[in-house]
Amino acid sequence: MEGLPVELTDLPDEILLLILKKLDNTKVLYSFIGVNKLVHDSIFTNRLTVARCFSDDGPWPQSNNQILDQFCLQILPTIHHRIEWLNVEPSSLERILLCTNYPNLCGLGLYNLEKKIALHKTRLIHIFQNQISSLDIEFFRCKKSTLTENGNKDIFACILTVFSKLQYLHFVCCFFIDCLYLLDGRFDQLQRLSVDIDRILSPKIIIDNRKQLPNLKRFSLHCKWDTHKYNELIVPLLHRTSDLEELDLHLVVYSEKRFIDGYDLKYNIINHLLQ
Template sequence: MVDVLYSLVDVTQRFDQLIFDPFYIHNLDMTSMMMKSFYDCNYSIEDKVLDRICKNILPRIHYQINELIIEQNSIERVLHTINYPQLYSLSLMDFTEEVLLKYLTDNTTLRRLLDEQITCLKLDFKYDTTLSISETSSIMFALILSLCKRLVKLNFYEFYERSRICTFEISSMNCTSSTLTELVINIETFDDCLYLLDGRLNCLSKLIINIQEIANTIGTIDNTVKKLPKLKQFSLMSYRRTACYDNLIIPLLRRMINLEELLLFLSIITEENYIDGIQLYDSILIYMPQLNKFSFSIDTCIAVHNIEFALSSNEDIQRSFIRKEYGSVYSQVEIFPREYKRRCTSCSLPYRFESRCHIYSLPYQFKMLFFLNNSFQGSLFNNV
């Protein structure tokens, strides 16, 4: 967008009429991405391009801009050059935590926009190998909710690989909103998930979360009784294995009685049989009568103990997905040889695994794949 404006403006009168026609320009992306590596991207535009846009273009289109994308190095020039009376969507790209917190705390122009106009906010942080779980990110999350009186949609990380992990164990934090309906966030624990769903975001209808680790909770927030009737869309992703599927994940999902869309990306440790279509229906789906879309990638690892039952075959698992709610499903079972089980133990894993099974809905919706071996069916994927 920036390159087009820079190259075509003031070339001819006809070009100017097209470029500045209010029917066409409502969204302005003031970034230009240069990828140095998978994690390290530069979104800054050249100074001469920025100068020309701020001087010759923004004064002619500012009144019609609805959505604006800006990065850390240009925010001063872009936001302080002129007002944007129709702006409601703001994306802040490639910011360090310290700089963004300073703007949220001290910058009157940004604070005024957040307070009076912004209904949709997206954040993206610079990649930093030294940061993971961040108290600063949690403070910014609470600050944004308190500043944004009209906020409806909040994406607290634009790209998972560059995201920060929030945690709400700080008792002094007050994260409440009576307007927020959609939230995308990366959190540390399952307690953080329960915290967000305890009623403080009482209009929330869409929640997309990545949980760093799903482990036993401290138990201060009820996860069994209170239903979540307003929640319509829920996405739960966690890349680490968890042994808390039965006592944490299932009770939470059963509270979502009006859910319409569900997405699960989980790796589960169990001493029982593989999770299959029958188990998913009896444990979860039967409690969601409004559900019309269910996407999943679930890896079940069977822990080695005294297994006294026969594990399901791949054919058994395929037959379990005959219900119309599932659509096309792929499954794969792998029985580990004895030497692999010993190798797992020597790597200090808390369990030895007898076997595992991976089930996922098609078309595949995720960027990662748990189960990759010589029998991988690459033909099932559009992108590999």
């Protein structure tokens, strides 16, 4: 007897769960919401990337607005109480945040942000200011000819004002000065900071870079380009983080006078963290 065709939804929940866990959560919800209650599991609803346009391996192409419509009208209102983290883009941010309420939302990822849009949208997010404790920001990668050293100052001022309970922040931008803005002492409740930047240059404007950061426990700094500002900028910053428990540095340092080896790291950094 020839075998009968088997639908994916006919599989036992244990096997179906193993299959769905290997897929993107957004695609799972779009395909199975209303079909199988298994997709209401926290594995698929806790953290979502909901965007009209993302990278090539992202949820869907920009032209397919029908999918975004279904998320805003049906899917998100159905699972809103289960969502703890949302990754969104500026183009769909307002619609996604206002289509329902998110009582358990504590983390937010904002991608491809431009300054003008970010200032407007950040004010929109004030409705979650008492909920958001983790924030992931990726600024729009501007061309080299248009880079400005203080381009994100106003954005960080908004962040400081809106997200008063923020404990974790990860941001991707161009300049090291953005890191100094965030660590000028006003954001003293921050416990974890992860920074990915293009270049480390001496700031042309004066920033208060002396206050200690006793609450910062984990700090990660990754820089795309090499730098010769290790002694001038990196070491003084780390001297302010004497209570760090975890430190992750991914830097290419150019130094004419000496080789930065394990002894140098111990003398200039580790010993200060142990005080």
